[in-house]
Structures are given as structure tokens and as C-alpha cells.
Amino acid sequence: MKTIIPLLLALAATAVAAETDAPRSTIHAITLPKVATELRPGPGREKVQGYCGVCHSVDYIVMQPPFAKEKWGEIVAKMIKAFGAPIPKDAREEIVGYLGTAYGK
Amino acid sequence: MGAKRLTRRDFLKAAGTATAMAAVGTVPLELLAFDKKLVRYPEKTDLLLLTSRPPQLEMPHQLFRELVTPTDALFVRWHLSGIPTEVDLATWRLTVGGNTERTVALTMDELQKGFEPVTYTAVIQCAGNGRSFFEPRVPGGQWGDGALGNVTWTGARLKDLLARAGVKKGSVEVAFNGLDTPPLPTVPDFIKSIPVDTALDPEVIVAYAMNGAPLPMLNGFPARLVVPGWYATYWVKALSDITVLTKTSDNFWMTTAYRVPDTPCACVPPGEKPQRTVPITRMSTRSMIVEPQAGARLPAGRETEVMGIAFSGGYGIRDVAVSVDGGATWREARLGKDLGRHSWIQWRYPWRPEQKGTCRIMARATNAIGESQPFEGLWNPAGYRWNRIETVDVTVG
Numbered sequence: 301m302k303t304i305i306p307l308l309l310a311l312a313a314t315a316v317a318a319e320t321d322a323p324r325s326t327i328h329a330i331t332l333p334k335v336a337t338e339l340r341p342g343p344g345r346e347k348v349q350g351y352c353g354v355c356h357s358v359d360y361i362v363m364q365p366p367f368a369k370e371k372w373g374e375i376v377a378k379m380i381k382a383f384g385a386p387i388p389k390d391a392r393e394e395i396v397g398y399l400g401t402a403y404g405k
Numbered sequence: 406m407g408a409k410r411l412t413r414r415d416f417l418k419a420a421g422t423a424t425a426m427a428a429v430g431t432v433p434l435e436l437l438a439f440d441k442k443l444v445r446y447p448e449k450t451d452l453l454l455l456t457s458r459p460p461q462l463e464m465p466h467q468l469f470r471e472l473v474t475p476t477d478a479l480f481v482r483w484h485l486s487g488i489p490t491e492v493d494l495a496t497w498r499l500t501v502g503g504n505t506e507r508t509v510a511l512t513m514d515e516l517q518k519g520f521e522p523v524t525y526t527a528v529i530q531c532a533g534n535g536r537s538f539f540e541p542r543v544p545g546g547q548w549g550d551g552a553l554g555n556v557t558w559t560g561a562r563l564k565d566l567l568a569r570a571g572v573k574k575g576s577v578e579v580a581f582n583g584l585d586t587p588p589l590p591t592v593p594d595f596i597k598s599i600p601v602d603t604a605l606d607p608e609v610i611v612a613y614a615m616n617g618a619p620l621p622m623l624n625g626f627p628a629r630l631v632v633p634g635w636y637a638t639y640w641v642k643a644l645s646d647i648t649v650l651t652k653t654s655d656n657f658w659m660t661t662a663y664r665v666p667d668t669p670c671a672c673v674p675p676g677e678k679p680q681r682t683v684p685i686t687r688m689s690t691r692s693m694i695v696e697p698q699a700g701a702r703l704p705a706g707r708e709t710e711v712m713g714i715a716f717s718g719g720y721g722i723r724d725v726a727v728s729v730d731g732g733a734t735w736r737e738a739r740l741g742k743d744l745g746r747h748s749w750i751q752w753r754y755p756w757r758p759e760q761k762g763t764c765r766i767m768a769r770a771t772n773a774i775g776e777s778q779p780f781e782g783l784w785n786p787a788g789y790r791w792n793r794i795e796t797v798d799v800t801v802g
Contacts, residue, residue: 327491328493328622329491329622330447330623331490332490333445333457356486360456367544371544383592384589386589
């Protein structure tokens with residue numbers, strides 16, 4: 301499930317400390333929280349997590365409306381053509397099949 | 406105020422041919438939105454999570470009550486997972502070069518002190534704001550209304566920076582790159598460009614402050630481009646390189662993404678593919694109903710107020726018409742404080758609901774050059790420029 305580690309308090313404390321130290325740091329930094337999103341179970345889920353997750357979190361999939369398998373096929377094809385998603389040919393069908401079933405209409 | 410009556414015919418006239426081309430049904434909003442969770446990211450308040458890597462965070466509805474969006478409430482939208490999380494101003498430089506007399510590398514101190522600062526309030530809106538309302542649905546970031554804010558920006562004029570470098574003859578576009586990096590070498594870097602004429606518009610700035618304070622990291626620290634009136638796709642964050650080009654950009658984010666049908670309404674019949682497309686530019690006119698919210702229960706016979714916001718792509722709002730009977734009759738709302746033609750304006754409409762039952766509230770804005778909002782959503786395959794007249798159903802009684 302979704303777990304979030306808020307680091308704001310720690311950051312705020314650091315900022316206060318930094319302001320009292322001289323010279324003031326020229327570095328501005330944040331730490332991103334960890335947000336975990338789980339995909340629905342089904343054959344192909346691991347391949348989707350592995351290949352799609354190279355470039356983006358899988359909540360990109362979860363937020364989409366239900367699309368027919370054909371539409372998911374177009375989306376995966378775009379990821380390969382436009383962004384060079386390194387999905388081997390023999391994994392494509394399983395990935396599209398999973399998306400069309402677990403997030404299909 | 407508020408006595409002028411407007412007819413549906415006036416609206417259709419103002420909307421022009423656009424409404425005839427599209428058909429988007431009225432679907433209850435709760436059926437369209439997936440379950441967005443509130444999350445808290447550094448320097449931000451609780452926002453709705455679309456995606457985490459890279460982060461895309463949407464502003465919750467109630468924050469639209471503010472005339473100026475609080476800095477920590479502004480939406481977050483990145484394209485590439487390699488987003489900057491640490492910037493050292495001792496080494497950060499803004500480089501201006503390309504087809505120029507010289508290449509200049511500016512420090513933040515030089516950017517702030519070496520150029521006349523400009524401050525104004527302007528709407529920032531993602532091109533895909535409202536994408537989840539499209540029917541048929543389209544893939545992409547499933548934004549509700551919250552990829553939208555109204556911020557007071559301070560920065561240096563882009564044209565002053567370009568003058569420092571000396572723009573040479575034959576320049577066509579100016580390109581902007583930020584510190585974000587693609588996750589794979591095959592993923593096109595996020596670089597956007599604008600025509601050189603737009604770049605020389607004195608209102609276009611490189612902003613280093615939001616609402617009087619440095620930008621949060623997730624909103625583009627230490628500086629971002631602001632092209633008021635245009636969709637935020639051009640407002641490149643964590644800006645590092647400004648490059649003057651002698652030909653139009655061939656980058657994916659200009660040639661393939663962020664394009665709209667080359668038709669007067671920037672739309673096509675739902676589900677169809679456009680024959681020709683052009684880069685998206687100026688925002689369409691839009692109003693939003695902030696209060697009451699959909700599903701609210703209002704007591705009959707008691708004075709209440711319909712309140713909202715309206716904005717246009719840089720021309721200011723001429724009027725906002727409100728209907729509380731599902732579009733049968735319309736009256737003008739009272740406009741609030743004017744913060745300039747790039748800001749949104751608040752509007753209010755006093756209302757005493759008498760009849761018990763469901764009431765449909767609608768609002769429609771028209772800008773100073775007559776651009777307005779359609780009754781039916783204007784469809785395009787990428788889900789950009791959503792601006793259908795809003796409807797909010799409430800229960801009286």
C-alpha cells in the first residue's frame with residue numbers, strides 16, 4: 301500500500317539551524333518522500349513493474365481510465381517509439397495483456 | 406450590477422463555430438476521477454497525488470478560494486524522472502547563448518541585481534488541466550481542475566537577458582532547458598522553445614521569486630520561465646540554458662508533444678485524428694465555480710453566494726454570467742479586485758434559492774476580445790485546453 305515518509309519536520313529543523321550558522325550555505329536541497337503504488341495482481345505484473353518502472357512510477361498506469369487492450373497497445377508502442385522504452389519484443393504481448401486485463405474496460 | 410440578462414443565443418454567438426464541432430456529455434465528476442490521495446512533499450502543503458516519479462501533484466479544490474495561490478499550494482508537474490533535488494547557487498549559472506554575439510553565464514546575484522525586476526500576478530495552468538473531463542477519455546496525466554494557480558511572479562525580463570547576449574540576425578526561436586534529466590539516453594530531454602517575437606515581449610520574464618519568496622524546488626528553483634497568457638508547458642523550471650535558434654526546434658516536446666489540432670477551435674470531432682497540428686500556445690478563457698461545491702446542501706429561502714474565478718489568455722475578463730437554473734436564464738456576476746489581465750479575477754453572485762430540489766449552477770466567462778466558453782467540451786486527442794462551461798449540482802432544501 302501507499303507509504304509516505306514525511307521529511308518536512310527534519311528539513312525545517314535543518315533550515316533553522318542553517319540560518320544561524322555563518323557563512324550561510326548556498327545549497328538548497330530537498331529529500332523526496334517515498335510513495336509506493338501497488339499494481340493490481342495478474343500475470344505480467346512483474347514485467348510491467350520492471351520495464352515501465354525504469355522511467356516512471358507505476359501510478360502513471362493506475363491513474364489512467366480503463367482503456368481497451370488495443371489502446372494500451374498504442375500507449376506501450378508510443379513508450380517504445382518516442383521514449384525508447386527497452387521492452388524486448390517477447391515481453392510486449394504480456395505487458396499489453398496485463399494492462400488490458402488489470403486496467404482494461 | 407448583475408442586472409444585465411444574457412441569452413443562450415448571445416453565448417452561442419460568442420462561442421462561434423467551436424461548439425458545433427464537439428460533443429462531450431455531462432458525466433458526474435465523481436465517476437471520472439480515480440481515487441487521488443493527499444500527499445505532502447517538501448516545501449508543499451497537502452496536495453493530490455497523480456504520480457510520484459516524477460512528481461505530479463494537484464491542488465485540492467478548496468484552495469481556489471484564494472485570490473493569490475499560496476506558494477506551497479501550487480501544483481507540481483515534471484516530465485522526466487531525473488528532477489533536481491539539490492541546487493548550489495555557488496555553481497548554478499543561467500547560460501544565454503546560441504545565435505548571439507556572445508555567451509553569458511549569469512549568477513543568481515547578477516540575475517537579481519543586474520536587471521530591472523518585474524513583478525505581476527499571472528495564472529499558471531498546465532495544458533492538460535481538466536484532461537480527466539474529456540469524453541471519450543484520453544491517456545495522459547488525469548488532472549481534475551487543480552493543475553492551475555494564480556501567482557505573483559518576480560523576475561528579470563527575458564528580452565533584457567537576450568540583449569546582454571546580443572541576439573543575431575536570422576534568429577527564429579529561443580529554446581529553454583532546465584536541470585531535469587531523462588532517465589534513459591533515448592528519452593528526449595525536456596526542452597521547449599518559443600518564437601523569437603514572443604521571447605522579446607517585455608512581459609516574458611525569468612522568475613526567481615513566487616509571491617515574494619524563492620521558488621520551491623518542486624516549482625522550479627532557482628528560476629523558471631514565465632510566459633504570461635501561455636500554457637505552463639513553456640514555463641521551463643530549474644532553468645539553466647537559454648539558446649537562440651536559427652531554425653525551429655526539432656525536439657520531441659515541440660514536434661510531437663504539446664500540439665493541438667490546427668483548426669479554429671483547436672479541436673476535432675471526439676475520437677478523430679487531426680489532419681494537421683500546431684504547438685499549443687495561449688490559454689483559452691475559463692471560469693470555475695469554487696463555492697458552493699458539487700453535492701452541497703443549501704437551505705431554501707436563505708441568502709447564499711455563488712463564488713468563483715475566471716481568467717483568459719492575457720486579455721482580462723469582460724464578464725461572467727451565472728445561471729442557477731441549468732442554463733435557462735443567466736445574470737452577470739459581480740467581479741472582484743482586478744490584479745491585471747494575466748491574473749484570474751474572483752466573481753460573486755448573491756443567490757437566495759427558493760425552490761426545493763436539485764439546482765444546477767453554471768458559470769461562463771467572456772474575455773475582453775469576446776472569447777468565451779463552450780457548452781460542450783472541445784475535444785482533442787491529447788486532452789488540452791479544457792474550458793467547457795462548468796456545472797455544479799446542489800440540493801436545496
